[in-house]
Amino acid sequence: MLISGVQPFTMLDYPGKSAAIVFTAGCNFRCGYCHNPEFVLPELLAKMKDSFIPTEAVFRFLDERRGLLEGVVVTGGEPTMHHDLVPFLGEIKRRGFAVKLDTNGNRPEVVAAALSAGSLDYIAMDYKTSLSEYQALAGALASRVKIKETVELIKQSGIGYEFRVTLVKELHSAILIEQMVKELAGARCVFLQQFRPATTLNPAFASYRAFSAGEMEAIAEQFRATVLEVAVRQ
């Protein structure tokens, strides 16, 4: 594991639970709107390598928090890139914490292995665009086949889950949103998030625009036709 940071406490990132967040470094996507290029681009990661946190230090921290925290969120970058993710999640679970995994969904085989091992209690998957546009948005390594496979795996997982959709006016046309609604039909839970212009992996995206609150609510209504729970997160 390459662990770039640990946030000791959050009430916002694990639905219904107090949690710590473990941030892993590196990602197989290159989303233009990514707010954390320093955790994604190898040339920036190389500069940070001395500040990575050993897994043993994370486990020591968690041992001190037993009984004080309910869960641990493992997020990225993209956690499924790391070959030792599944045993790492197992070690967290063995310490009595509920485990939430955040993923971009491009490695269904890792999600499947973590589910089979019984190491996950909740999954949040970013669903970035319609399947046909994934490579254009997330880069050459994005696989529509694998994204689709992960969506189905998560829907059938039997654990808590959410699909998170960050909407950008310049990227998500009405036709594309209609397509996404069809692709996520039957999901239990979809959260829509407004894009926030800030530091972005591709500087051109810093000037892209968010949908208004009213527009976000109208898009949420479209998803409600086929998804049980839909909410807009500000």
Ligand code: SF4
């Ligand atoms: S999936 Fe995209 S937004 Fe998330 S860390 Fe990777 S490049 Fe950034």
